[in-house]
Amino acid sequence: MTYDQTLEYLFTRLPMYQRVGKAAFKKDLTNTLKLLENLKNPHKKFKSVHVAGTNGKGTSAHGIAAIMQTAGYKTGLYTSPHLKNFTERIRINGKEVSPEFVIEFVKKVIPVIEEINPSFFEITVAMAFEYFATQKVDIAIIETGLGGRLDSTNVITPEVCLITNIGYDHMDMLGDTLEKIAAEKAGIIKKHVPVVIGETLPETAPVFEQIAENNEAVLIKAGISNWKPKVLVPAYLLKNMGGIESVIHELIRQGWDITEKHISDGVEKINELTGLKGRLQVLGESPLQIADVSHNVDGLKSLFDQINQLKKGQLHLIFGSVKEKALKPIFDLFPKETKLYWTQSSVPRALSVEELAIQGVMHGMEGECYQNVNEAIDAAKEKARPEDLILITGSTFVVAEVDEL
Known part of the structure; x- marks a missing residue:
């Protein structure tokens, strides 16, 4: 298949939430785990940061990736949806995955696609994890799709998790109260893995605290950032800087070599480093x-x-x-x-x-x-x-x- 034929196969063969909505949303990790098992579990071969939330999760993921790149780490970045090109979803140090890799990956997994009928998102998650594993990234920043608990990305065991905030969105799938939505997003919290909470509300704080306690996970409440940008940046990047910085400081605590200058320089150049588009x-x-x-x-x-x-x-x-x-x-x-x-x-x-x-x-x-x-x-x-x-x-x-x- 050519690259265009490969994309046509993905877009027409697989249900894609961005195109058809709720019908493509699968609240189950079975397909993802089968795909990854078929690929010899690439998600277990690289370190990661997992990012969920209602707003700001994409911006936060790009911000963390930009900082890690600036600090000299080979950094994978998985986000969705794409704006112009499918390859925007999967990047290493800002460079998009090659069309050749996409073609070869899809060829390899067609038998399992035909067998289990996964969603478009499930396939792209597996593709990203395979790419990051084969390219031997130092760390990958992984943004969830809609939820958290049963999101296809929720098979990784990250170094640290980030939940940016909770708001009313996708209520038909995640629940009709802030507490229910928070519980779904908090599903990314893992045993003994620190979690940063970017913003807490009276309704959501007890949910995060209970789920973190159940998982014996350190819960870190992000403070307000003192970062002063030199250029025009989206207000929600400023709003999410507290969470971004808290994630980076936790990685520093774990032994990653990152300085305050890496933080400021990385975020100042977020667009050119990671290819962030469509944000102000x-x-x-x-x-x-x-x-x-x-x-x-x-x-x-x-x-x-x-x-x-x-x-x-x-x-x-x-x-x-x-x-x-x-x-x-x-x-x-x-x-x-x-x-x-x-x-x-x-x-x-x-x-x-x-x-x-x-x-x-x-x-x-x-x-x-x-x-x-x-x-x-x-x-x-x-x-x-x-x-x-x-x-x-x-x-x-x-x-x-x-x-x-």
Whole structure:
């Protein structure tokens, strides 16, 4: 198979949550363990850090990876979903996995794919672990998918775990209370493995404490970071720096050779070191154009708070969503006097622009409709003044389809 044929096989043969939603979510580790056993258990051949949470887990994973790279360690990084290219999910020192490895890996596991019918996510996790093992990384930073307890990544025994925060997202799969969601995320806590909690709430603190106690795991509550960035960075990177630093300090305690300079230098260069995209990413100037993958209430609140601090002119908001999202709490966050451009992505989960516009009207919001994000961007550029701000957000999949990303 060619690389394109290999990806076509993966995308069409395997259920992929990002495309079809809940039907692809498998709350069971059986398939992952079978895949890894078939590969001679690569997940047991490298050291790791495991990162879960509702918001900030991707940013935190990239931040930890950037610091470890800066400290001179050969660092694997597994994140999801990808924005432009499948290979973004699996990196070593910022370099994406090669198409050749993807082809050879899929060829090797086709018999077991046909036998057990794994999900897309289960296959990509196994692929990442095989790649990190064969490339002999010093450490790999592994981001969970949706949950924690039954997430496909939850077969590793890391040096330290990080749970960034808990918020209301994916409630149809993880539970309808903060306590239930926290219990799922806290499922990554392992026997005698330290766990950093980036943010605790009255509802979630007892859950973390009990599960850590049950596992005889040291629980570390992240403090507030004193890091002062020299460049514009997403507010949620600043918010997650306490957790990132606590993870690094635990690794230092364990004997890893990392300095405070490695921490500051690594995070300052997070984009170029790890290829982080879609987080307060500047696409153009005059008017300023920013793309951000925030898509739930907590993430969007943080984003709009930061946008307001920029003190630009008119906000031109290009917004799309997925079908299962509760939109009223999100609409309530939109800054007043915002010019709205409704759009949609091309994935099956996308909420149609027509339905989005109807929901907008129901909440007193009028916007123009565009069938894809690039048409919306062109329209916003025509109408915006140099001092205005164009913001593209609401869905990872909308941002992924921006041509200039």
